[in-house]
Amino acid sequence: MVYCKYCGMAYQDVRILTANQCPNHPAGRGCRHELYEGSEKKQYTCKYCGLTYRELLTLTRNRCLRHPDGKSRCHEPAL
Ligand SMILES: [Zn+2]
Ligand SMILES: [Zn+2]
Secondary structure, eight states: OBTTTTTOOOOOOOOHHHHHHHHTTTTOOOOOOOOSSOOOSSEEEEETTOOSSSOOOHHSBBBBBTTTTTTSSSSOOOO
């Protein structure tokens, strides 16, 4: 499976992922999912604040207090 780095949704392959709209894309509605280029892990770490989550789905939907673009942005997974 491949994952979107902004919402954590899983797809069978990259072409399907990038063809679909992302509900949590920082640039707004209508943008497509973007590929999380890291490997599958037992837990995922936010690259800005270091918090860890078991699921990308959870990590990407929670606000990151250390995000450089502001406190309304969500965690982003480290690779
Ligand atoms: Zn997405
Ligand atoms: Zn974070």
